[in-house]
Amino acid sequence: xxxxxxxxxxLSASVGDRVTITCxxxxxxxxxxxxxxxKPGKAPKLLIYDASNLQTGVPARFSGSGSGTEFTFTISSLxxxxxxxxxxxxxxxxxxxxxxxxxxxxxx
Amino acid sequence: xxxxxxxxxxxxxxxxxxxLSCAASGFRFDDYAMHWVRQTPGKGLEWVSGISWxxxxxxxxxxxxxxxxxxxxxxxxxxYLEMNSLRTEDMALxxxxxxxxxxxxxxVFDLWGQGTLVTVS
Numbered sequence: 001x002x003x004x005x006x007x008x009x010x011l012s013a014s015v016g017d018r019v020t021i022t023c024x025x026x027x028x029x030x031x032x033x034x035x036x037x038x039k040p041g042k043a044p045k046l047l048i049y050d051a052s053n054l055q056t057g058v059p060a061r062f063s064g065s066g067s068g069t070e071f072t073f074t075i076s077s078l079x080x081x082x083x084x085x086x087x088x089x090x091x092x093x094x095x096x097x098x099x100x101x102x103x104x105x106x107x108x
Numbered sequence: 109x110x111x112x113x114x115x116x117x118x119x120x121x122x123x124x125x126x127x128l129s130c131a132a133s134g135f136r137f138d139d140y141a142m143h144w145v146r147q148t149p150g151k152g153l154e155w156v157s158g159i160s161w162x163x164x165x166x167x168x169x170x171x172x173x174x175x176x177x178x179x180x181x182x183x184x185x186x187x188y189l190e191m192n193s194l195r196t197e198d199m200a201l202x203x204x205x206x207x208x209x210x211x212x213x214x215x216v217f218d219l220w221g222q223g224t225l226v227t228v229s
Contacts, residue, residue: 001170032215034215034216034217036217042222043203043220043221043222043223044153044203044217044220045220046216046217046218049208049216049218050216055218087152087153089153089215089217090215091213091214091215091216093213096155096167096169096170097143097155097158097215098155099152099153099154099155100152101152102152102153
């Protein structure tokens with residue numbers, strides 16, 4: 001199975017900061033990579049699909065990039081509602097779907 | 109309203125069975141693959157099973173293969189997960205998730221339910 005490693009596991013930041021989370025795959029997954037946001041007590045919400053495509057209705061301050069084994073998720077200017085846990089998820093044909101362990105984004 | 113609503117969770121003993129259901133509304137259910145994803149504090153998010161739009165392609169995580177069965181009834185806009193031989197490690201919040209594509213290899217979960225809790229003890 002393809003393993004996904006996110007870093008950092010947790011992150012403290014302030015409103016207005018630029019934040020970057022990385023996700024590394026153990027095998028080449030091309031751009032078969034999504035990013036989700038999860039708030040406490042809520043289901044995950046799709047933000048970015050196919051590595052860099054913004055899901056409909058998601059603010060443009062969220063972005064994703066990368067291909068192969070290295071991926072990056074960026075929030076350009078943190079808003080109060082962005083404090084949550086973020087997960088990457090791969091869906092390569094040759095492996096069961098797997099998620100990263102999550103990055104908890106906290107208020108500094 | 110576009111939504112998924114899970115039901116059927118509860119407290120069961122190890123070795124017993126449980127059937128989860130997911131009712132879909134607000135979209136063409138039979139156009140999309142559907143999945144079950146579970147979440148625990150210790151293991152995070154884990155994909156459990158997926159079923160294509162016409163039930164022609166089904167897949168399971170190795171951890172549940174042979175014990176869980178996914179199915180769907182497109183006429184009833186419903187997804188199911190039959191869970192047998194439950195283990196303590198199956199204890200989790202189970203989410204129903206819609207794929208944005210008809211194939212289970214679409215792998216983009218663009219709509220999630222609120223989850224149903226399965227406790228095995």
